[in-house]
Amino acid sequence: MNHEEETCNTTLGLGIGVVIKREKPSKNKKKGFWLDLSLPLHPKIEARDDHDYKNDDQKDDQDSFSSKTVDDQEERKGASNINVSNNNDDGSRKKLKLTTEQTTMLEDSFNIHSTLNTGQKQELAKKLNLLPRQIEVWFQNRRARTKLKQIEKEYELLKKSYETLNDENRRLKIELQEVRCSLKSDHHHHHHQMPLPFFVQYTTTTTMHHRPCDKIGNSGEEKKAFAVMNGGNMDHVRDNSNNKNATAAKLL
DNA sequence: CAACACAGTTGGGTTACTTCA
DNA sequence: ACTGAAGTAACCCAACTGTGT
Known part of the structure; x- marks a missing residue:
């Protein structure tokens, strides 16, 4: 896109129309038609902002599902998988939801080894009808989740330990106070x-x-x-x- | 330089809850 | 008082970016 076109595309108009409002589909939300009087001042830019693309190169990457590796690109050539298409018609990012079966197999595999070598990754990707890149990402996120849970566990243990020590400290301080008082009065009255x-x-x-x-x-x-x-x-x-x-x- | 791991971030989807007509 | 629609915050998680090895 040329720069002049981009900066000068600021038209102002008045109109009325029926717009289907884009909303997240939800179980408790019903679809409907919305009468929208708002007008995008700069439609082209707005469309881009929706996806937060920093530049055209990055957009290209998105379109190719970030297939950085040769593995993925090779895999894509022959893929007829629905999971491979990453974008909706309107350009927004599609969110893949792994099936229960896929998740189970990934979990099983993760329990055996938390990292995969290239061969294992390829094999799993083939088995689950996913891209190797998706397997890789899943394992990365899974490791992150495991680590987070571990940290949370350790935090709870430390917190408990701290509270126990704190209670003990408080108890001992009170006891000390009592002993001091009794000692002082004993010393004062009995001189021994x-x-x-x-x-x-x-x-x-x-x-x-x-x-x-x-x-x-x-x-x-x-x-x-x-x-x-x-x-x-x-x-x-x-x-x-x-x-x-x-x-x-x-x-x- | 490619491949990978990791930390941090982004954005879509879901759910629980609240508000209001 | 009850109900359903709509709004919202919190959460989960796939995918991404940047950095280091």
């Missing part, structure tokens, strides 16, 4: 030391210069909780019962 729970030192920021492992209690429960606070690592858990009372004194 009480044994401190193992975790006191690790949940306060004032005593972090001490190695955590030196202040941990000796019971199984204490060790486990300490490991949780250290990301599940039990390596630093060791006998330190001797330090507990001294730690309590320091804290006060």
Whole structure:
């Protein structure tokens, strides 16, 4: 198309006509006739915009079903397949819906191997009466879906794990608060030391210069909780019962 | 350079839901 | 209050583009 023709094609007119409105067919939508008074100011451009073609070369690609590979082009020559025609009469993109049988076979094949070599692709395409390119695209999309689902699963697991730790952290903070209160009142009224729970030192920021492992209690429960606070690592858990009372004194 | 994988995007089709006459 | 048509948002998925290997 020449440039002048394209830029000058802006006619203005007044008219009335019956237009069949293009709508997506739907089960709950009935077809009908529409009286449309709207007038495209630039029909040629509008028609192009519908399909979002960036240039003529790309349009050509679309028309040839993006058959980039020799395989596909060869395949197309002899194809009498309805799936091969990619565009509607009005130029809009046709959406292929794979049959249940095709999907089942593709799924079965995907379960065996998530990627295909050229031979397998050709064979499957022949079996399903599709283009190798369509097989390729299906496998790409299928891998993407699998990956997405995997990521979603991992996200849920991490979220659960985070919530559990958060709850535990909140619980321990409350417990610490209670212990501190009782210790303070004991110290004030009776002037003698009480044994401190193992975790006191690790949940306060004032005593972090001490190695955590030196202040941990000796019971199984204490060790486990300490490991949780250290990301599940039990390596630093060791006998330190001797330090507990001294730690309590320091804290006060 | 061809072939391929992958991430991201586009657009057609479907479905569930809402609004309104 | 009920019903059906129409509008819309959300979703799915085939197909595409761009990039890297």
